[in-house]
Amino acid sequence: MTGTRSNSRWANPAWLIIGAFVLLQLLPVAAVSLNAFATDWNGTVLPTGFTTDWARRIFEDPRFDQALVHSLVIAFGATAVSALVTIPAILVGHCYLPLLDRWLGALVILPYAVPGVVLALGLLRIYSGQYGVQLNGTPLILILGYVPLGASFYYVPIKNNLRAIAVKDIIEAGYLVGASDLAIMARVILPSILRGLSIGLVMNFTLAISEFVYANLLVGGLYPTLQVFMNVLREGSGRLTSVVVTVYFIIVWVLSTAVIAVLAERKDRK
Amino acid sequence: MTSKMRALAFLFAVPLLLILFLFEVAPLLAVAWNSFQGDDGLTLGHYVEILSSAFHRNAFQNSCLISAVTSVIGVGLALPIANLLRTMPGNLRQMVLTYANIGSNFTGFPLAFAFIIMFGLSGSFTLLLAKAGLVDQFNIYSTGGLVLVYAYLQVQLAVLLLFPSLGALTPEVEESAALVGASRLAFWWHIGLPILAPSLVGSFILLFANAMGTYATAFALVGGNANLVTLRIGELAAGDVFSDPQLADALATLLVLVLVVPVVVEQTLLRKRYS
Amino acid sequence: MSFVEMRGLTKRFDGTMVFDSIDLDIDQGEMCVLVGPSGCGKTTLLRSIAGLVQPDAGTLLLAGRNIIPLQPKDRGIGMVMQHYALFPNMTIEQNLAFGLARKRMEKAEIRRRVGAMIELMGLEKRAKARPQQLSGGQKQRVALARALVLEPHLLLLDEPMSALDAQIRKRLRDELKRLQRELGFTAVLVTHDQEEALVIGDRIAVMQAGKLAQIGSPHDIYGRPASEAVAAFIGDFNILPPATIERVFNHRPVSSWAIHPEALDIVDPANGSGIAPDAAFEATAVVSGVKLLGAVVRYSLQAASVPLKMDVLNRPSASLLPVGSAVRIRLSAEDIREI
Numbered sequence: 094m095t096g097t098r099s100n101s102r103w104a105n106p107a108w109l110i111i112g113a114f115v116l117l118q119l120l121p122v123a124a125v126s127l128n129a130f131a132t133d134w135n136g137t138v139l140p141t142g143f144t145t146d147w148a149r150r151i152f153e154d155p156r157f158d159q160a161l162v163h164s165l166v167i168a169f170g171a172t173a174v175s176a177l178v179t180i181p182a183i184l185v186g187h188c189y190l191p192l193l194d195r196w197l198g199a200l201v202i203l204p205y206a207v208p209g210v211v212l213a214l215g216l217l218r219i220y221s222g223q224y225g226v227q228l229n230g231t232p233l234i235l236i237l238g239y240v241p242l243g244a245s246f247y248y249v250p251i252k253n254n255l256r257a258i259a260v261k262d263i264i265e266a267g268y269l270v271g272a273s274d275l276a277i278m279a280r281v282i283l284p285s286i287l288r289g290l291s292i293g294l295v296m297n298f299t300l301a302i303s304e305f306v307y308a309n310l311l312v313g314g315l316y317p318t319l320q321v322f323m324n325v326l327r328e329g330s331g332r333l334t335s336v337v338v339t340v341y342f343i344i345v346w347v348l349s350t351a352v353i354a355v356l357a358e359r360k361d362r363k
Numbered sequence: 364m365t366s367k368m369r370a371l372a373f374l375f376a377v378p379l380l381l382i383l384f385l386f387e388v389a390p391l392l393a394v395a396w397n398s399f400q401g402d403d404g405l406t407l408g409h410y411v412e413i414l415s416s417a418f419h420r421n422a423f424q425n426s427c428l429i430s431a432v433t434s435v436i437g438v439g440l441a442l443p444i445a446n447l448l449r450t451m452p453g454n455l456r457q458m459v460l461t462y463a464n465i466g467s468n469f470t471g472f473p474l475a476f477a478f479i480i481m482f483g484l485s486g487s488f489t490l491l492l493a494k495a496g497l498v499d500q501f502n503i504y505s506t507g508g509l510v511l512v513y514a515y516l517q518v519q520l521a522v523l524l525l526f527p528s529l530g531a532l533t534p535e536v537e538e539s540a541a542l543v544g545a546s547r548l549a550f551w552w553h554i555g556l557p558i559l560a561p562s563l564v565g566s567f568i569l570l571f572a573n574a575m576g577t578y579a580t581a582f583a584l585v586g587g588n589a590n591l592v593t594l595r596i597g598e599l600a601a602g603d604v605f606s607d608p609q610l611a612d613a614l615a616t617l618l619v620l621v622l623v624v625p626v627v628v629e630q631t632l633l634r635k636r637y638s
Numbered sequence: 639m640s641f642v643e644m645r646g647l648t649k650r651f652d653g654t655m656v657f658d659s660i661d662l663d664i665d666q667g668e669m670c671v672l673v674g675p676s677g678c679g680k681t682t683l684l685r686s687i688a689g690l691v692q693p694d695a696g697t698l699l700l701a702g703r704n705i706i707p708l709q710p711k712d713r714g715i716g717m718v719m720q721h722y723a724l725f726p727n728m729t730i731e732q733n734l735a736f737g738l739a740r741k742r743m744e745k746a747e748i749r750r751r752v753g754a755m756i757e758l759m760g761l762e763k764r765a766k767a768r769p770q771q772l773s774g775g776q777k778q779r780v781a782l783a784r785a786l787v788l789e790p791h792l793l794l795l796d797e798p799m800s801a802l803d804a805q806i807r808k809r810l811r812d813e814l815k816r817l818q819r820e821l822g823f824t825a826v827l828v829t830h831d832q833e834e835a836l837v838i839g840d841r842i843a844v845m846q847a848g849k850l851a852q853i854g855s856p857h858d859i860y861g862r863p864a865s866e867a868v869a870a871f872i873g874d875f876n877i878l879p880p881a882t883i884e885r886v887f888n889h890r891p892v893s894s895w896a897i898h899p900e901a902l903d904i905v906d907p908a909n910g911s912g913i914a915p916d917a918a919f920e921a922t923a924v925v926s927g928v929k930l931l932g933a934v935v936r937y938s939l940q941a942a943s944v945p946l947k948m949d950v951l952n953r954p955s956a957s958l959l960p961v962g963s964a965v966r967i968r969l970s971a972e973d974i975r976e977i
Contacts, residue, residue, distance in 0.1 A: 107447040107450055107451070110443070110444065110447055111444070111447055111448060111451060111455075111459065114444050114459065114522075115459060115462065117515075118462050118463070118466050118519070120477075120481065121469070121473075121474060121477030121478065121481070121515075122477070124477045124480040124481045124487070125473065125476060125477045125480060127480075128480050134480075135485055137487075137490070138487045138490050138491060139487065177378075178378045178379045178382060179379050181375040181376065181378075181379075182375060182376035182378075182379035182380070184375075185372045185373070185375045185376050186376060189368075189369065189372040190369065190372055190373060190376070193373065193376055197376075197379075198630075199630065200383050200387070202626060202629075202630065203387055203388075204387070205569055205572040205573060205576070205622070205626055206572060206619060206622040206623050206626040207387070207391055207576075207619050207622070208575065208576025208577075208578065208593060208618065208622075209576065209578060210576065210578045210593050210596050210597055210600075210615065211390075211391065211394055211576075211596070211615040211616075211618060211619060212386075212387065212390045212391065213390075213600075214390070214394050214596070214600050214608075214611060214612060214615055215389065215390020215391055215392070215393040215394040216386065216390045217600070218390070218393040218394065218397060219389060219390060219393050237382060237385075237386055238386050240379070240382045240383075240386065241382065241383050241386055241387035244379070244383070253527065274368075274372075292461075292464065295461070295464065295465070296464055296468065299464070299465055299468040300468055303468050303469065303470060303471060303473070304471075304579075305470075305471040305472065305578075305579035305582075305583075306578050306579055306597075310597075310600070310601070320471060320472060320579075323472045323473070323476075324472060324583075327472065327476075327583075331476075331479075331480075334472075334476060335476065335480075338472065338473045338476055338477070341473055342473065345465055345468075345469075346465075349461050349462065349464070349465050352461065353457060353458050353461050356457055356461075531726065533721075533723065535719045535720075535721060535723035536723045536725065536726075538688075538690055538710070538717075538719070538723070539717070539719060539723040539724075539725070539784075540725070540736075541690075541709075541710050541711055542688065542710050542711060542715065542716065542717050542785075543711070543716075543736060543737030543740060543784065543785075543788060544711040544737050544740035544741060544788075545711070545736070545737075545740050549740060553725075553736065554725050554727060554728075557727040558726060558727050
């Protein structure tokens with residue numbers, strides 16, 4: 094008996110399971126978004142009616158605009174600073190300084206052993222002016238504080254990319270054609286790690302815009318972010334909070350989809 | 364490489380090292396230092412207070428239990444998912460992985476809120492489950508609720524952690540096993556799992572540490588009602604009613620000590636994997 | 639009926655034809671080599687025989703049994719993969735024992751068989767090592783051992799030497815041939831290396847774009863290519879269309895010629911051509927290049943602006959023709975292959 098098994102995607106259990114997984118990822122988003130536009134949703138499986146009232150109220154609230162701007166400033170700021178500071182260090186460690194490389198590996202793992210709450214306490218102790226430096230209460234403490242938290246998101250993917258290419262050989266080949274280290278880094282190594290870099294950028298942005306502990310404890314009302322605003326709103330109406338949460342989801346989703354599109358394109362070009 | 368060039372290269376790493384020191388190492392030292400401060404100078408009093416208090420010991424037990432259970436769930440669910448993901452076309456695979464990236468960062472209020480909508484006392488899924496007769500009453504504001512939400516995060520993180528290491532299980536290895544007569548079960552038992560073991564354990568440890576350190580999600584979901592270490596720390600540090608900064612610092616230091624051991628173990632496992 | 643019988647095997651993938659109506663017979667104890675350029679479908683055909691790919695149509699009989707509906711592990715087929723795919727978490731001994739353990743063989747019997755195979759392959763010193771600690775050649779031998787220890791009816795090899803360097807490749811090629819003679823197993827080997835095919839195969843099947851272009855002994859394939867495509871792949875033929883033949887040899891045949899470089903002779907001016915005009919063709923050419931290929935000297939010639947390759951034995955006594963010199967060449971009629 095010859096013949097092939099059905100190639101239909103929908104018959105394949107693998108596709109069903111992955112599909113279920115993706116559905117699971119999207120479910121919370123769907124739930125909150127529905128709530129943001131619901132007139133009434135109590136005791137029923139789905140909302141009874143829809144309205145844009147809540148959304149309008151939030152957009153007209155000056156606190157929302159402020160929180161949104163603050164969040165974006167911090168998110169972009171933290172992503173930029175962390176990229177500029179972390180990526181050269183990773184490259185330099187991998188390509189030229191093996192001792193540094195090993196230490197970096199340990200240091201980026203540290204936030205897993207030292208949770209945000211703990212570090213927040215420490216930052217509170219040091220940067221509240223006792224030693225002459227007042228960073229708490231300003232966005233700067235967040236932008237700088239997020240760098241160690243997100244460092245592993247650059248480190249792991251970029252190291253993966255670096256290991257896949259023969260870095261030593263490439264650098265030597267570069268020397269032989271007369272290129273400086275800087276040129277080799279910029280023209281050859283950097284393009285090779287763009288995938289890892291993109292992943293790092295997205296994850297750092299998401300971290301910065303999702304972070305609550307630092308934002309609440311170290312800065313609070315002095316420079317409120319979306320997360321802090323959500324916390325304030327939760328006392329009151331769940332619908333209003335849902336609108337803010339939906340805006341937050343949209344921002345992150347747009348960004349991640351853009352990155353997927355870029356990464357997919359690069360893959361095709363290969 | 365001349366030492367001059369080495370020094371120049373090192374310069375590029377200095378900003379990061381500086382920031383790591385100022386915003387990661389220094390705070391940790393400050394916390395640890397402060398935990399030993401008493402009214403009359405250095406003391407171990409705070410640690411004694413914590414270790415002799417059933418309440419605080421209970422906090423550690425709860426945190427460890429929830430973290431361990433959700434980490435097992437995370438790894439257990441993520442392994443088949445990551446394995447199936449390998450068979451997917453590249454673009455879909457990339458999409459799922461990127462969304463898992465994002466998903467594992469959806470912590471705190473947004474996630475807690477979503478789960479409250481879905482599984483709260485009058486949440487959609489609670490109603491559906493009640494109608495189906497599966498669950499009488501599901502209280503999301505409980506340990507069970509925490510487990511559900513944590514597990515949601517853990518599975519996504521686990522998929523990200525496990526996926527790269529599945530590369531060692533090439534199709535050729537699976538086919539070779541099939542050709543010499545191994546069933547799928549035999550393959551996984553004798554070959555697949557042994558190869559993945561270091562990665563599975565390492566992922567479990569990172570997930571455990573991640574869960575132990577979670578604050579925002581727990582706070583958003585149950586407020587101060589659950590007895591978790593991070594919640595106690597936040598309470599003691601926030602300065603509202605129970606403010607006791609040194610006790611908070613002692614708790615924090617103990618938490619770090621609890622986590623340092625498994626993380627160091629994970630690192631040594633990593634070394635073995637790459638050698 | 640042959641030991642292995644393929645009739646009409648066909649496979650399409652996403653609309654493209656991978657292999658089409660393959661008819662092939664293999665005798666017991668024979669080494670059949672499937673050779674062809676990359677992408678011709680030979681590996682997929684091999685994997686179909688193994689059961690890793692399901693063909694769309696056709697029959698496949700092994701020792702009289704129809705094996706198409708059978709799982710890979712039930713077909714009695716062993717396979718050596720291109721990159722060996724040894725089980726990384728097991729020692730060599732464990733790799734070999736694994737398949738036998740699946741058969742629920744007695745431990746003592748397993749140990750005996752594994753020991754004998756390790757000795758046969760000369761791997762005694764590395765028996766307790768893991769795959770990561772072995773060289774490429776050793777890994778290949780382990781992969782072979784792992785397949786053979788199960789005493790399969792048929793052994794399949796997917797470009798087994800391609801990952802090895804030239805020296806080792808030659809040695810292992812001879813070892814494989816010797817093993818096959820000694821143990822008497824039937825094998826199908828896939829390769830894109832035409833030299834390997836000629837050396838190792840008892841029967842060669844040349845595959846082109848999913849179809850079998852020619853089946854025969856190495857001598858047949860090399861000496862009498864059935865088409866221009868086969869000639870272009872095996873051997874280093876001079877392939878000349880009729881118009882070009884007219885320019886060079888003053889004779890216009892009906893079909894194209896495939897001429898082996900070694901079929902061209904240098905005419906000794908002293909002897910002249912005392913041969914009947916039909917029996918041989920002559921032309922004047924200018925030497926444009928000389929390459930020393932070891933035992934053979936490869937001359938690049940230009941005859942009436944047509945490039946030709948000529949191979950001459952590198953006799954130590956003979957001197958090389960200088961570049962730019964004119965030479966009279968002769969081609970015997972019976973050495974011409976019409977395609």
